[in-house]
Amino acid sequence: MGFKEKVFSAVKMIPKGETMTYGKVAEIAGNSMAARAVGNILNKNKNLIIVPCHRVVRSDGRVGGYAGGTKKKIKLLKSEGLEIKSGKIILT
DNA sequence: GCTCTGACGATTT
DNA sequence: GAAATCGCCAGAG
Numbered sequence: 001m002g003f004k005e006k007v008f009s010a011v012k013m014i015p016k017g018e019t020m021t022y023g024k025v026a027e028i029a030g031n032s033m034a035a036r037a038v039g040n041i042l043n044k045n046k047n048l049i050i051v052p053c054h055r056v057v058r059s060d061g062r063v064g065g066y067a068g069g070t071k072k073k074i075k076l077l078k079s080e081g082l083e084i085k086s087g088k089i090i091l092t
Numbered sequence: 093g094c095t096c097t098g099a100c101g102a103t104t105t
Numbered sequence: 106g107a108a109a110t111c112g113c114c115a116g117a118g
Contacts, residue, residue, distance in 0.1 A: 002115090002116095003114090003115060003116090004115080004116075007115095021100090021101095022099075022100055022101085023100075023101070026100085026114080031113095031114065031115085033100095033101080033112090033113055033114065034100090034113075034114040034115065035100040035101060035113080035114080036098065036099090036100045036101080036112095036113060036114055036115080037098085037100090037113085037114040037115035037116075038099085038100080038114090038115085039098070039099035039100060040097075040098050040099075040100090040114085040115065040116065040117095041099095041115070041116065042099060043098070043099050044098090044116070044117075053099080056099075057099095058099085058100065058101085059100075059101060059102090060100095060101080063099090064099050064100080065098090065099030065100095066099060067099075070099085073099085
């Protein structure tokens with residue numbers, strides 16, 4: 001199984017209403033410092049429906065990017081009950 | 093098979 | 106504390 005396959009598996013296992021950092025996904029995928037590659041893979045595949053990639057956020061609390069637009073990503077996250085302030089996720 | 097790209101991350105200024 | 110810089114990796118051209 002390639003690295004990207006592992007990434008998809010990790011993202012798919014994120015429960016609704018929860019978020020995971022790119023670094024964490026990368027770690028599960030096999031490389032804890034491949035966070036950059038993780039985002040790159042999701043972007044190129046842009047499987048917004050197959051995988052809930054909108055639950056993947058940055059380590060600094062920012063939402064990060066999204067193939068369908070960061071705005072849409074924030075919208076989706078808020079829809080799942082997450083609190084976002086100025087593009088930053090509030091973990092309670 | 094080499095080079096560029098990019099939804100990141102930690103450090104330094 | 107915010108902004109810029111360097112470093113990292115895997116995919117695609």
